Amino acid sequence: MSDSRPRFVKPSETLSFLDRDTASSSVETTDFIFNRNISRSLQTQRQSLPIFNNRNHILYLLEKYQTLVLVGETGCGKSTQIPQYMIEAEWPGQIGVCEPRRVAAISLANRVADETSSLVQGDTVGYAVRFDACTNKPKIKYMTEGILLRELMSDPLLKNYSAIMLDEVHERSLYTDVLMGLMKKISRKRPELRLIVASATLDATHLQRFFNNNVGDDRKRDTATILSVEGRQHPVEIFYAAEPVPCYVQAAVDLTVKINASGQPGDVLVFLTGQEEVERAVRLLNEHATAIERSGKKQNMYVVPMHGSLSHHQQLAAFKRPPGNFRKLVVATNIAETSVTIPGIVHVIDCGFVKMKWYHTRTHTDALVVLPVSKSSADQRAGRAGREKPGRVYRLYTEEFAKKLPDSTPPETVRTNLTYAVLQLKAMGIRNLIKFKFPSPPPLENLRSALEILYAVDAIDIRSELTKPLGFNMAEFALDPPYSKALLVSGEWGCSEEILTILAMLQVESVFAKPTTGTGIVKARVQRRLFEVEEGDLITYLNVFNGYVESERSQAFCQTNFISHRSMKRVYEIRRNLEKTLCNYGIPIVSSKSTETIRKCLVAGLFPNAAYLHNSGVYKTVRGDVDLYVHPQSVLYTVEQPQWVIFCEVVHSAKLYMKDVTAIQRDWLLELAPHFYYKTTGSVYDL
Numbered sequence: 110m111s112d113s114r115p116r117f118v119k120p121s122e123t124l125s126f127l128d129r130d131t132a133s134s135s136v137e138t139t140d141f142i143f144n145r146n147i148s149r150s151l152q153t154q155r156q157s158l159p160i161f162n163n164r165n166h167i168l169y170l171l172e173k174y175q176t177l178v179l180v181g182e183t184g185c186g187k188s189t190q191i192p193q194y195m196i197e198a199e200w201p202g203q204i205g206v207c208e209p210r211r212v213a214a215i216s217l218a219n220r221v222a223d224e225t226s227s228l229v230q231g232d233t234v235g236y237a238v239r240f241d242a243c244t245n246k247p248k249i250k251y252m253t254e255g256i257l258l259r260e261l262m263s264d265p266l267l268k269n270y271s272a273i274m275l276d277e278v279h280e281r282s283l284y285t286d287v288l289m290g291l292m293k294k295i296s297r298k299r300p301e302l303r304l305i306v307a308s309a310t311l312d313a314t315h316l317q318r319f320f321n322n323n324v325g326d327d328r329k330r331d332t333a334t335i336l337s338v339e340g341r342q343h344p345v346e347i348f349y350a351a352e353p354v355p356c357y358v359q360a361a362v363d364l365t366v367k368i369n370a371s372g373q374p375g376d377v378l379v380f381l382t383g384q385e386e387v388e389r390a391v392r393l394l395n396e397h398a399t400a401i402e403r404s405g406k407k408q409n410m411y412v413v414p415m416h417g418s419l420s421h422h423q424q425l426a427a428f429k430r431p432p433g434n435f436r437k438l439v440v441a442t443n444i445a446e447t448s449v450t451i452p453g454i455v456h457v458i459d460c461g462f463v464k465m466k467w468y469h470t471r472t473h474t475d476a477l478v479v480l481p482v483s484k485s486s487a488d489q490r491a492g493r494a495g496r497e498k499p500g501r502v503y504r505l506y507t508e509e510f511a512k513k514l515p516d517s518t519p520p521e522t523v524r525t526n527l528t529y530a531v532l533q534l535k536a537m538g539i540r541n542l543i544k545f546k547f548p549s550p551p552p553l554e555n556l557r558s559a560l561e562i563l564y565a566v567d568a569i570d571i572r573s574e575l576t577k578p579l580g581f582n583m584a585e586f587a588l589d590p591p592y593s594k595a596l597l598v599s600g601e602w603g604c605s606e607e608i609l610t611i612l613a614m615l616q617v618e619s620v621f622a623k624p625t626t627g628t629g630i631v632k633a634r635v636q637r638r639l640f641e642v643e644e645g646d647l648i649t650y651l652n653v654f655n656g657y658v659e660s661e662r663s664q665a666f667c668q669t670n671f672i673s674h675r676s677m678k679r680v681y682e683i684r685r686n687l688e689k690t691l692c693n694y695g696i697p698i699v700s701s702k703s704t705e706t707i708r709k710c711l712v713a714g715l716f717p718n719a720a721y722l723h724n725s726g727v728y729k730t731v732r733g734d735v736d737l738y739v740h741p742q743s744v745l746y747t748v749e750q751p752q753w754v755i756f757c758e759v760v761h762s763a764k765l766y767m768k769d770v771t772a773i774q775r776d777w778l779l780e781l782a783p784h785f786y787y788k789t790t791g792s793v794y795d796l
Contacts, residue, residue, distance in 0.1 A: 151224045155193075158186035160338050167191060167336065168198050171272070171303050174334045175296055176320040179307040181338035187307050188213075188276050189221050192249040195272060196233070202271025206251045207288065209277050210417075210444055211238035212424040214251040221249060239587055254284035255587060262536050262584070266295055272303040278316070279308040279485050280446075281520035281549070287530050290547050291537070293320060296332070312517065313337075319548050345495040349508040357460040357505045358386050362393045364503055368456050369410055369436055375455020375498070376437040380490050382464040382479050383442060384416045384618040390440045392623075409434060415441035416618070423675055427451055446489045457494040459487060461506040463518075467761075468526045470558040471733035475526050476761035483518040487511070520549040527551055527559040528590050532568055535575050536584035562717055565785045566594040582694055586687075588612065595714030596691065602710040604701035605691065607651055611711070613684035614650040615757060615769060620680065621742075622671045633671035640670075641744045644704050645754070645771035647711060649744050654680065709781065712773055715755045716782040720767065721775070722752050728767065731778075731786065740766040753778075 155161065160181060170177050181187040192204045208214040218229050218236035227233040235247035237256045261267065273292060278285055292304050306316055313335045320333040354360040361379050368377055381387050391414045398410040411431035415424055424444070428451055431437040437453055443463055445451065463482045466475045482490070487504070494500025504511065522530075531542060539545055542556055563569045568580040568590055575581055579597060586593040592612050599608035614620060621637060624630050640652040653670075657677050660666035667674040688698060701707060712719075720728040720737050728737040728750075739746045740760065751772035758768040778786045 155186070155190065155224060158190060160186040160190050163336065163338050164190075164194050168194060170334055170336060171195070171305070174332060175300060175302070175322070176304045176306065176317075176333035178313045178317050178320070178333060178335045179305055179338065180313050180335065181307065185338045187338065188217050189224065191274060191305060191307075193221065193225065196248050200271060203246070203269050204249050204272045204274070205257065205267075205270050206249065206274045206276060207254055207257050208251060209254060209280055209282055209285065211253050212444065213277070214238050214253055215425070216428060218243070218249075218251040221251075254282065254288055257288060258284060258533055261291060262533070265537060266299055267302065268299075270302065272305065274305040274307060276307050277446075278306050279489065279517070281518060281522075283521040283525055283527070283530055286520055286522045286548050287534065289316075289319070290545055293546050296320065297322060316548065319546075343495040343497070343499045345491055345500045345502055347491060347502045347504065349504050349511065350506055353507060353510070354505050357381075357462065358390055359393075360505050361458050361460055362390050362397075364458055364505075365394060365438055366397055369438070373456070375500070376431070376439065376451075376453035377456045377458065378445060378451060378454045378493055379438070379440045379458045379460075380445065381440060381442060381460050382462050383477075385623070387414050387416050387440050387442060388623060394438060394440070409436050410438055411435035412438045412440065415439055415445055417442065417444055419675065419679070423679075443486070443490075445493065446486065451493065452497065454493055454496065455498060455500045457490060457500065457502045459490045459502060459504045461487070461504060461510070465519075465524065466521075466526075467524050468555060468558075469733075469735075469759075470554045471730075471735060476759050476765065478761050481506075481510075481514055483515045484511075485517045487514065522547055522549055522551040523555075525555075526589075527555050528562045531556065531559040532563055532575075532580075532584050532590055535563075535569060535573070536581065540573070563590060565717060565782065566590050566714060568594070578694075586690065588687075591714040591717065593714075595711055596687070597694070597696065598713050599710050600691075600696040600699065602701070602706055602713075603699050604703075604707045604710050605696055605698050606700040607707045608710055609684050609687055609691065609698075610651055610654045611647050611707075613680045613687060614654060615647075616683050617676045617679050620650070620653060620673055620676045622667075622673050624671065629671075636670045642704070643748060643751075643772065644708060645751075646744050646769045647757075647771045648704055648707065650769075651707070653677075654684075657681075708771060708773055709777055711771060712755060712777045713781050715757065716778055716785060718756050719773070719778055719786075720754055720756065722750055728754065736765065737767050738764045739770055740768045743768065743770050745770050745772065 167177070179187055188206070192206055195204055206217070208217065214236045215238065218234050221234045222229045222231075225233050229235060230243045230245055231247065232245065233247055234249045234251070235243050235245060236251040237243070238253050239255060267273065275285065275288060275292070278289075289306070296302060296304060304320065306320070317333045317335050322332040323330040358381060361381065365377050365379060379390060381390060391412050394410060394412045398408050398412070401408045401410075413427045415427045427439045427441070427445075430452065439445065439451060439454070459482070461482055462479050463486060464477055464479050467478050468475050491502040494502050534542065534545065560569070560573060564571070567576055568583050570576055575584065582597055583590055583593040586596065588596065592615070596605070596608055596612055599605035622633065624633050640649050640656065642648050642652065653672060654677070656670070657666060657672070662677070662681065664674045666672070667677060692698065717732065719731045721731060723729045728739070729735065730737060737756075737759065739750060745751065745754070753773050753775045754767070754770050755773055756767035756770045760766045760768055779788060
């Protein structure tokens with residue numbers, strides 16, 4: 110029987126990695142790992158970083174220029190060392206470091222605290238992320254982009270800060286571009302404020318021109334400059350698949366098992382596209398580990414998932430040392446592309462794909478699409494392998510395919526829903542969005558669509574100004590405007606308890622466990638029916654959470670009903686924080702026993718996402734007349750489908766599938782959104 114596992118080759122070579130254990134080689138292998146820095150002090154380790162040689166150059170450029178565009182290879186130490194250099198040089202004021210993800214902000218803050226021999230909540234270093242803060246006005250503050258945007262709402266000129274560092278700019282997230290546009294405006298008002306734009310892979314010239322306030326030809330008057338820091342700490346070997354793999358999830362699992370069995374030292378990091386793929390790979394690897402134990406051999410695999418739906422405490426499990434002599438296998442989404450170092454990683458497996466959101470202005474919905482990674486993202490993933498010791502990268506695609514990849518990831522501003530970003534900009538006093546300087550200007554259709562939705566949910570008036578108090582209150586919530594609208598009016602409908610629960614459940618990717626065995630799948634389906642109702646998914650989520658609370662949040666309840674206990678803990682934490690925010694606005698926390706009232710309240714916010722069952726048997730959006738299908742995992746997939754529904758998300762795979770679907774009545778759309786819908790001849794509502 111032929112081996113179906115993928116074969117890997119070095120660039121422009123023919124030798125397969127999977128053949129190497131039988132090929133002759135003059136290089137002997139050993140299980141002993143030599144880390145030359147393990148016995149050194151933290152200060153000595155700091156001085157061994159490549160960026161240390163540029164310390165004086167960085168401080169000089171920050172004195173002379175207002176903006177420093179720093180291109181530093183992964184592992185050079187830019188995220189942790191530059192703030193410390195500024196503190197050591199007695200830089201006045203607070204230094205803010207902005208990270209795209211909370212796990213990066215927390216990990217970097219802890220590392221800097223260790224290097225400065227201080228506490229994370231002390232006067233030297235702290236962090237602030239969504240629903241969690243550990244700060245006491247420290248000199249160095251690590252935070253997520255959303256936190257910095259909120260601080261800009263209360264302090265538009267960031268007067269408490271003397272320097273802001275935007276890290277991992279190559280990802281070009283929506284918040285990154287918004288922050289760069291805002292920082293450009295602030296830099297003109299505050300010439301003394303210093304800005305550091307840092308990344309491992311970056312179009313430095315483009316950003317240098319963007320931040321340069323010098324309009325003349327005299328280069329001496331430039332306000333922005335570029336510095337490149339070279340020198341990855343350890344070499345990285347890259348291997349490509351000899352031929353395309355039929356399923357990259359299975360190929361990643363097979364290769365992980367192969368690496369584990371080969372005896373090569375070092376932990377493994379696997380990049381996949383989403384939570385479902387991560388959980389599938391984790392299950393397969395755990396099944397393989399169980400099979401090893403049953404065969405009488407010693408099992409040495411410690412499998413850890415890492416994706417955005419986990420709480421930050423669960424995400425941090427990937428950074429802990431595995432128990433005993435176990436090999437750590439981290440299966441992650443692109444959340445692990447950030448500048449943090451996962452200790453022990455030597456082998457990186459790159460599936461070659463990433464899941465991105467693309468916004469459709471016709472339907473006002475985001476579709477999750479799996480696309481090939483860019484060259485910059487592939488380089489960033491490869492950089493995870495060379496942080497502590499020489500590493501290896503196995504790309505599950507051919508070298509020819511790699512050459513055809515785009516150079517950079519499309520900026521999120523040109524492919525995403527701008528509704529929440531526009532709401533935030535309005536709250537900061539940005540009136541003319543057309544003249545706002547984005548690094549990559551978004552399409553006008555996306556801006557127009559965002560303004561339409563904000564006007565429809567009463568966040569802005571006809572003059573495009575924030576409404577009082579609803580619009581200003583919606584800007585304070587870290588939720589999409591339709592969700593925050595439903596939450597803020599839930600007190601009037603008398604169902605704020607239920608709306609809090611439903612919206613908290615929507616903040617995690619999935620609360621249902623997915624068994625792999627046939628018996629487990631059947632049992633999970635039977636148990637799930639205990640919570641399902643004909644009203645749809647959102648009311649089903651409500652029943653799941655109520656059952657979880659009635660069981661006193663027990664893990665046994667989750668195991669019996671095939672529900673993810675860690676997801677439910679995360680939901681409970683989010684709900685508690687949303688409730689505190691809601692109480693700050695004086696919204697009464699009341700409960701309703703009527704599912705009709707709850708669904709009407711949801712329609713008050715989610716009415717743009719309405720669809721009706723067409724005579725052809727498929728759903729069509731009221732806006733845009735686009736064909737949609739109920740997702741196979743939806744409660745309404747196997748029952749008699751209702752005539753009218755609202756949905757929360759559209760997933761694009763073989764078809765356009767609606768997720769989180771709830772049955773409604775058509776008259777509710779006219780009753781609750783008469784400014785958005787009107788009745789035409791017949792029974793179809795239109796704009």
